[in-house]
Amino acid sequence: MAVIGTVGLPGSGKGEFASVAREMGVPVVTMGDVIREECRRRGLDPADHHGEIAQALREEEGALAIAERSIPMIREALESSDTVLVDGLRSGEELDRFREAFGDEFTLVAIEAPFEARAERIETRGRDNTAEETLRDRDERELGFGMGEAMERADRRIENDDTLAAFRRQVREVLA
Numbered sequence: 620m621a622v623i624g625t626v627g628l629p630g631s632g633k634g635e636f637a638s639v640a641r642e643m644g645v646p647v648v649t650m651g652d653v654i655r656e657e658c659r660r661r662g663l664d665p666a667d668h669h670g671e672i673a674q675a676l677r678e679e680e681g682a683l684a685i686a687e688r689s690i691p692m693i694r695e696a697l698e699s700s701d702t703v704l705v706d707g708l709r710s711g712e713e714l715d716r717f718r719e720a721f722g723d724e725f726t727l728v729a730i731e732a733p734f735e736a737r738a739e740r741i742e743t744r745g746r747d748n749t750a751e752e753t754l755r756d757r758d759e760r761e762l763g764f765g766m767g768e769a770m771e772r773a774d775r776r777i778e779n780d781d782t783l784a785a786f787r788r789q790v791r792e793v794l795a
Contacts, residue, residue, distance in 0.1 A: 620697060622721045623793065624705040624714070626769045627730035630737030632779040632786055633706050636730060639790040640704040646696035650707040653688045654668070670760055673709075680743065686713040690720050698726075710765030716770060727791055729773035734758075734778055755776045 621641075625633045637647045638670050652672045655665040664674065676684040689705060696703040709729065717725050734742075774782055777792060779786045 620724045621702040622725045624692045624708045624727045626708040630740040631730040631732040634788050637706045639787050645702050645704050646700050648689050650685050651687050682712045683716050686716045701787045708769050711768035714769045727773040728775045729770040730777050
């Protein structure tokens with residue numbers, strides 16, 4: 620059994636990491652999907668309210684709200700797969716919770732990329748309302764959740780500052 624988590628600032632490559640995992644047949648539990656689902660449950664557009672609802676969930680249910688909602692999904696995926704990817708940890712507290720739940724089988728991979736590259740990626744993916752919240756605002760919010768601590772404590776690190784093919788190659792090595 621292996622549970623691999625990813626952590627990284629917006630646009631760093633977490634989604635691409637998840638795409639490679641899916642191509643390799645590795646189930647993916649996306650923590651952002653938990654938030655998007657909650658947005659829709661509340662009748663809100665995830666593109667406009669993602670950050671607001673992420674913060675609200677943490678305020679209403681505690682810092683581990685999204686991790687706690689993800690753990691049953693991970694366990695279910697492990698019933699049919701030896702490896703599961705958890706896309707998008709946000710804090711050292713979440714890291715501790717996943718390590719508590721999955722022990723030494725949990726590995727955290729930090730994905731880092733230059734600001735300019737991340738900004739360009741976010742602009743082209745069209746999923747985010749960049750007029751509503753700038754990338755610097757998002758970085759500040761994510762770091763406020765404790766993402767910096769999680770990134771510092773990661774077991775592995777990938778620098779996503781080369782070609783897409785080079786990044787995908789590194790991801791395959793991690794997942795292999």
